[in-house]
Each structure stands twice: as structure tokens, then as C-alpha cells.
Amino acid sequence: MSFIKAYIEQQTISRRNLLLLSAYGLGGMATMGALRPRGARAAGSAPPIAWSYRDRTDPYWNAIVSGGEAFVQSLGLPRSALINLINEGSSEKSLADIKAVLSRYGSGVALAADTNDAPNCRPVVEAVSRAGAYVSTIWNKTDDLHPWDFGDHYVSHMTWSDVGPSEQTARLLFDAMGGKGGVVHLGGIASNNPSIERLAGLKNALKAYPNVELPGVQAADWDTQKANQVMSGFLTRYGDGIKGVHCASDTIAYGVIEALRAEGIETMPIVSYNGNPQAVDLVIKGKILATVFNNPYWGGGITAALAYYAATGVFRPSAEPKDHREFYGPTVMVTATDARDFKSKYIDGNPTYDWKDFWGLSKGQIQYKA
Incomplete structure (x- = not known):
């Protein structure tokens, strides 16, 4: 079990470094170059793509962001074109970083986000909608918040039926x-x-x-x-x-x-x-x-893809049915009887995905308790 001790130590080092960088004004998205001065986006040019998430030291979130990077690369862009907004488990930081990106880039932004907790989703979505940008969210939102209440700008929400x-x-x-x-x-x-x-x-x-x-x-x-x-x-x-x-x-x-x-x-x-x-x-x-x-690699890529292709007009979210706006992602239970086969398929290498097949792995519309 030595990897567990090493994992804990690596988490400690990574977080310490991030905090040190943040203390000098170099942490979070500034570390990733999100706020470097840039010219205005030319008409018809690709919108900036951002992913807001907890912490890449966690293997799950690393897989999410890796999927986002794979999508970015499918556009012919380098992985570094993805703007990383690391919220460190803070809803306040999540919202502040997203507002900073919106302030910098305005209506062109294509944002994929886990808002850290359910109540934070509404202010994030409202900020994106006011800016005329586009956001797709995963995991956390309140039951009374729906993409179809925000026209095209709240593109979609995906969760998993846990x-x-x-x-x-x-x-x-x-x-x-x-x-x-x-x-x-x-x-x-x-x-x-x-x-x-x-x-x-x-x-x-x-x-x-x-x-x-x-x-x-x-x-x-x-x-x-x-x-x-x-x-x-x-x-x-x-x-x-x-x-x-x-x-x-x-x-x-x-x-x-x-x-x-x-x-x-x-x-x-x-x-x-x-x-x-x-x-x-x-x-x-x-x-x-x-x-x-729950296939975080696919989830990370398809969430970014939905926001991007809505921003570029490939599809119009408000014209889609509700089961395309709120939907469940796939889950697979892994036990000792199938773990080796699973590892060969999903861990030793990622399957190739069509990032325009937005709902191919969807497990249906999200259901709420009465």
C-alpha cells in the first residue's frame, strides 16, 4: 500500500505549492495564463474554453480535465488552450474565477464547470447568462435550477444517478x-x-x-x-x-x-x-x-464540447428536448470478477470518442423526487 502514503504526500506537496503560488498572485487561473493580456477575440474566431473544477491532484478530476484537453485537441488546438480554473474546493473561489474570465473575455466564453456545491450553481449560471457566454455544468445544482430557464446560455447539466x-x-x-x-x-x-x-x-x-x-x-x-x-x-x-x-x-x-x-x-x-x-x-x-x-474522461470532454459547440452555433440548446439539457451520465460497477477487463478497456488506454455525439452515452433525463 505504499502508493497510498505517496498519494497523501503528493497531495500535500501539490496543495502547498498551489497555496504558495496563490500567495504571490500566481495561483489558480493566473497560473494557467488565463489573465494574461490578450487582444479582443476576432469575429468568427474560436471562443476561449475553460474548465472550472476542484483540484487536479485528485485522479478523478485529473481524468475530467484530461477529457477536456482531449476535446480541445480534437479542434486542432494545443492542450494548453484549455483555461484551468482550480477552485480548491471553494465555492467563493469558483464564482470569483468564473467572473474574472467572463470579465476578460465576455460573451465568447465556453465554460464547463462543477460549481463545487449545489447553491453556487445559480450565481455561476446567472453570471454566465448576463455575460452572454455559455456554460455546461456537472454534478452540483439545486433541483429548482434548470437550463431551459436560461435560453441558450445555460447549455446543459449532467449528473450521475448515484x-x-x-x-x-x-x-x-x-x-x-x-x-x-x-x-x-x-x-x-x-x-x-x-x-x-x-x-x-x-x-x-x-x-x-x-x-x-x-x-x-x-x-x-x-x-x-x-x-x-x-x-x-x-x-x-x-x-x-x-x-x-x-x-x-x-x-x-x-x-x-x-x-x-x-x-x-x-x-x-x-x-x-x-x-x-x-x-x-x-x-x-x-x-x-x-x-x-462514471467515465470522467468522457464526462470532461463532452461537457466542454457542449458548451463550445453551443457557443459556436453548431446547435441551439433551446431547440433541444429537455432530456438533452439535463441528463444522467453512464456508470459501471467494477468488481474483482471484471476488474482486469475493465482496466484494459478504460484505464490502460482511453476509448476514442466522437465529441459531437453529445448524448450517445446519456442514460436519460434527470428525475427529481416529488
Whole structure:
């Protein structure tokens, strides 16, 4: 498990460097050259393409941005043409960076964004709409916010239906526990839609397992180091009563595994989410029972593509049906029986995608609870 320690150390170094750069006014998008003086965009020229996301040190977000870069390259542009807006898990920074890009480039911007939490999506969309730019979002928005209420400028929103897959992994976990004992859940940021849905999936599964208890639920903010601390606290509090761990992401699972190893525990059943390369290797080795893959590479590329092709007039969002404006992305549960084949297809190399096939992998329109 040496890679987990190395992963935690690399996260620490990367974040420290980013904070140091930010302190000198060189961090975030300025680091990427987004605010360097440039001339006005000529009529008919390609619009600037930006991706606003949490942190590229996380393998999931690295895959998202890699997909965005692949799309940019499909236009004949260098990867460096993608403007990276790194919000570091801050909704305030997310909104400030997006407003700065809009101020610099105006109506031409094609923006792909995860707004960090659901409430922040509305001010982001309103700022983009006022500027006459175009935005496609993923993961986080409130249920009352819809692209079709903003004409063409709020192009689309994609999320993943996490309740069902999370319930599947929970059932697998409970079976590995012999259908009894305590399970703890480590979540992401509490206000994040995926964090909410993955906990809901766990609770759904509990209904069919009366002898499984849930003594501990705590947010780990998608962070490996915080997950390590949270799991250590759970072990102190509940001790041998913990028989399994339900993690809202792979990066959380890495911290959990390290906390368990520190106590000499090597066989605790664990499930996680995201299908990161390291997690798939751990599934192959039997250290994680299952992870759920939602194809972040495709998600990152197609979200940027939707914003770009709306900005360039290839399609008109307001003319599209609602299931093209709000839709679910694909998910695949990865277990030991199929992990090697999965790794060969999705990790050893990325499939080639048609970035104009916007809804080819869509799993239908987003459904809301009444």
C-alpha cells in the first residue's frame, strides 16, 4: 500500500505549492495564463474554453480535465488552450474565477464547470447568462435550477444517478460482512449532490439488512487525509463494532485503508466510488470489494464540447428536448470478477470518442423526487 502514503504526500506537496503560488498572485487561473493580456477575440474566431473544477491532484478530476484537453485537441488546438480554473474546493473561489474570465473575455466564453456545491450553481449560471457566454455544468445544482430557464446560455447539466449504484455496492458490502455488524460511512462535502445520493443509496440498502447497523456517518470532504483522520476516530469510538466501510469516493477509501493498516487491520471489507486507476488495482488485489466508474474522461470532454459547440452555433440548446439539457451520465460497477477487463478497456488506454455525439452515452433525463 505504499502508493497510498505517496498519494497523501503528493497531495500535500501539490496543495502547498498551489497555496504558495496563490500567495504571490500566481495561483489558480493566473497560473494557467488565463489573465494574461490578450487582444479582443476576432469575429468568427474560436471562443476561449475553460474548465472550472476542484483540484487536479485528485485522479478523478485529473481524468475530467484530461477529457477536456482531449476535446480541445480534437479542434486542432494545443492542450494548453484549455483555461484551468482550480477552485480548491471553494465555492467563493469558483464564482470569483468564473467572473474574472467572463470579465476578460465576455460573451465568447465556453465554460464547463462543477460549481463545487449545489447553491453556487445559480450565481455561476446567472453570471454566465448576463455575460452572454455559455456554460455546461456537472454534478452540483439545486433541483429548482434548470437550463431551459436560461435560453441558450445555460447549455446543459449532467449528473450521475448515484443512489442505485451506491445501493449495489452497499449490498455487496453487507453480504461480505455476513449480513450483520456495524458499517461506517465516510462522505464527501455534505452539500454536494453526489455525497447526498451516495449516502441515500447506503440507507436504502440498510432496509433489507436488519442486522446491519450504521453507527457512524461523517463528511471527509473528498479528501484522503481527512478520511484517514475520520476513520481513525471511528476506530477509536466504535472499535471492533465496525465490520465494513462504505466510502463516497476512491480517494476517501485510500485514507481509510491507511487508517486500518495503522491498526493492523488488513481484511476489512470496503467499497468506494469513481473507478480511479489505483482503486481498480485495489479491487484486483482484493483490498476493495467494488468501485463505481462514471467515465470522467468522457464526462470532461463532452461537457466542454457542449458548451463550445453551443457557443459556436453548431446547435441551439433551446431547440433541444429537455432530456438533452439535463441528463444522467453512464456508470459501471467494477468488481474483482471484471476488474482486469475493465482496466484494459478504460484505464490502460482511453476509448476514442466522437465529441459531437453529445448524448450517445446519456442514460436519460434527470428525475427529481416529488
